[in-house]
Amino acid sequence: MYVAVKGGEKAIDTAHQLLAEQRRGDAAVPELTLEQIKNQMTLAVDRVMTEGSLYDRDLAALAIKQARGDLMEAIFLLRAYRTTLPRLATTEPLDTDTMRIIRRISATFKDLPGGQVLGPTFDYTHRLLDFALAAEGDTPVPVPADAAPLEACPRVTALLNAEGLIEPDTAADDADPGDITREPPLYPADRAVRLQTLARADEGWLLALGYSTQRGYAKSHPFAGEIRIGSVDVEIIPEELGFPVRIGSIEVAECEMINQFKGSKTTPPQFTRGYGLTFGHGERKAMSMALVDRALRARELGEDITAPAQDEEFVLSHGDTVESSGFTQHLKLPHYVDFQSELVAVRALRAEYEARRRAAQNGEQESRND
């Protein structure tokens, strides 16, 4: 427990001035603009929007600048801002079937309708530092437009579904899905609540947990059925109109993992699904989310719960970067009273320990003298 302290205002103000000075860095170097961050640090912007749980590229760029590039701090800033917004609408569910695709790959089928579209990817780069980028004024060669347009890209899982080899995924849309920003999470949590929690969760946390399932902690034999990145329209149905209207479009990354399932008494052997979806081009996060989503379905699928990635409360309650960094960093706050009481306790225990040791030594000496 920490206690309130008084004073220190001047030092705090000056510390924040120093922060501002260090954020700006060398005044001889031009100041970073939000447009530059928004256009050239796009994946940082995407991550801040996803984990900040608010799609707004301008605000995410501002948060990154203000946080000196510390993305967790930027996520915190965006989350804090989010709480000030009145909620004006709930969108219709995104229709990712109609995504305007910039990237679409499948690791399960080589030839599939629509094809494999690599898009802007780090895959197949050699991960060698490119010193040409160090020299400013580097203009990339424009990508030629392909004459043949992209064909429709049906879902890979729909192809399997046609054969009945994968569990179906349909819904009745009866009750509204739970919203962890309004109701505190309760365990066991349903899949909607789990997916919302995972969508906001720290990428590193999900990546490590997903990795653990690949290494044998909760064996789930995943295949990247499909990864698609692109933009989707966002629609709302305003009361004033009673029909859907587009408010804009957002970029998202979607991953469908396909996992083995040996079947149960009531279910024939079939493939099962894990799902990941993020704002922006968050491909690695979407993949990690899909692995963890599948691992967390253990209870529903009647699998043994043996690994950390299957432990819903453990996974869901430790993945939020605002919560985890908040609780870790609160250790910096004054714990003087707490620590005083610990000091008193340790001193008393030490005194007892010394007294016992002295008594034991005296006893030994006496028995030797006998």
Added chain:
Amino acid sequence: MSATATPLSADQQARQRWIGLLAETPLPVLEAAVTALPQPPRYTFLRTPETGSALVRARSGGTGSRFNLGEMTLTRCAVRLDSGLTGFSWVAGRDRRHAELAAVFDALMQDPALSDSLDRTLITPAEQRRDAARHSTAAKAAATRVDFFTLVRGENE
């Protein structure tokens, strides 16, 4: 989608189209279109531009149960022209002026005396510009389409 069980009327479809396009039209284009009007529109606010959020929903597996992915910023506005026509807007982002002008044009588009010329000078060009941008992105993506060849393994056997 699920909530649109009854088919929309032709008027509703037309309005759906322009509202969606106005939400995505860059502000300078809307400002230029206001300036180009034969006379400046006179209107009052039924709802002054207000920024908030929209809860973004998605579906597990793209087709399954709904869940809340996150939120996005949204600005809305409602105006009444002196003629009595009302206009609404819901625009992604935080640009109040954009929401105001989108609402004004939603109202003006309902005016039979203006709708044809506005469609010609503002709405259809906005659609063409949007389609061209989408086409360009898709054509670049198509240039990265790949054919993988599988190689036979087990050459040591």
